[in-house]
Amino acid sequence: MTSSVRDIQGVFDCVADDLGRVDERVIRAGSVDYPLVASLLGDIVAARGKRLRPLLLILANRAFCPSMDRVVPAAAGVELLHIASLIHDDSIDHAALRRGQPTLNSSLSSGAVILVGDYLFAQSAILAAETEIPRIVSIFASTLGDICDGQLREMFDAHRLDQTRDEYQRRIYGKTASLFAGAAEMGAYLGEADDDGLGRLRAFGMHIGLAYQIIDDVLDFRASEDVLGKPAGNDLREGVVTLPTMIFAEALSPGASDRQALEDVIAGNENDAAAIDRLVTRIRASGALDEASDEAERHVARAKAEIMPLHRRDVAGMLSDYADFVLSRSS
């Protein structure tokens, strides 16, 4: 066990009761009348990984005045929003597996998968509304908007190599970081943080989320198929240009043969598995993955800087462990 995994386990242990209550609400909101869907959803909810987003909301709340009664529905809403968005994501990608587990696509028609996702969006909105706090609902709704915006950008930016890092950052902010930022802001708001505290926690969440997605994009090149549940280089195959690819492309001279190979793959004109594997190997060997990881590390450092002034040093320590864990994850 690496030290960051050990540390995050300590953080989980510390909030285990609260997370248990959140989980129970998530499971209840995901239970439906249709036996087939209920059993599939139950599996998905139960198999859900690390519950990082509710954990962040709870920690952000504890950094100020803990208020668990309203934190539980808000955190459950955040987790359900995440699950709903993964379900639509898998449906859009026609993915049969996520983290090696079957997705709903394997058992339900595409129409049913869309509806189940919509149903969970509704349940997450019901949980947010249960807090009866307009600001929480408003953060929640705008976060959902940001997630959709990021996903639409990813789709419409695909197959184009001429993208700036700003475009990439905007996209991953929407797709991933907005929910971390929103979760942290909700937790802080429910803890009655002042404007400075709200801003700091939101920024913490945002940088953590950006780091999280960059690591994800690095792992897409680095990890082996049995860890990802899909072949390495999946983003390339889909024509999605991520930070490692950008860094790799920036270092190529205009006439380099790698450039033509990359352009062909991104444009979708080259689908040969061996050609894509060669490109993955070239990107791995180029140092682009390390450079991208450095960028994630810088985001984590900026996240940690935001929480330096928190009075609750114990909670700041847990947030710092949380940040290290996001950076260290390998799956």
Place this chain on the structure above:
Amino acid sequence: MTSSVRDIQGVFDCVADDLGRVDERVIRAGSVDYPLVASLLGDIVAARGKRLRPLLLILANRAFCPSMDRVVPAAAGVELLHIASLIHDDSIDHAALRRGQPTLNSSLSSGAVILVGDYLFAQSAILAAETEIPRIVSIFASTLGDICDGQLREMFDAHRLDQTRDEYQRRIYGKTASLFAGAAEMGAYLGEADDDGLGRLRAFGMHIGLAYQIIDDVLDFRASEDVLGKPAGNDLREGVVTLPTMIFAEALSPGASDRQALEDVIAGNENDAAAIDRLVTRIRASGALDEASDEAERHVARAKAEIMPLHRRDVAGMLSDYADFVLSRSS
């Protein structure tokens, strides 16, 4: 022009300014950065029919203390929720046309259509949150849940002839009536109605919505292809059992040849167009459509009874015209 169309035009004229502000918010919320999607969405929003749901919200509000500042975002949110749900509906049905107009499915990938629907759900939630009134958000969220529940029921109840009228009513309540009920309740709540007023307006909306869907289900058998944009008997073809089919089936003796034909079509074992047309003709000739229309009429009568005690007789008159219009619509 029939008298009910003339009357509803008078109602529209009376709230034209308010509806104009709602429309402007709907269009603004539906405008996105991606030129292709923006133009498609613009067409869909502009081509949108009668704006019956925002109209109901505005009228319900005027029955008490009009409060236009908060009514506009709430009504725009209701209309966007409706549009988003139609987009997912069309995507699930792979429909190329709605009311004779091309759907998003004709121009975008199925994944993009899911995301555009999600994006509009998010925008509708943002509008509801803008009212900053927890109860409005809560009605909004639970309505979204009811809609998804109704659509899931329709999907999982399909291809089964052994359905009760209660099951049918629960399904169309979710799918259609919940949004009319929610719109009317939101309008009344924003008008500071007391509990009696809230209950009456909600019941009014619910009965109107049930009548609306029953009429829809009758029109599916009655109307010709150029009005519906799809062949008559489409529900039968999809294995969806609606009120006219239930009434027709109830009157058949167990051994009747029509029963076997119906069971085969509903189960999806008979896809021959001529056989389905014959069944549509039999159902048309059976009197089941008139009986179903009578049921819609009873719902409209119950809706009107709910608004009898309203002090604002002018608004009650407009709500009554609204009810007549829903009953009289032929497309």
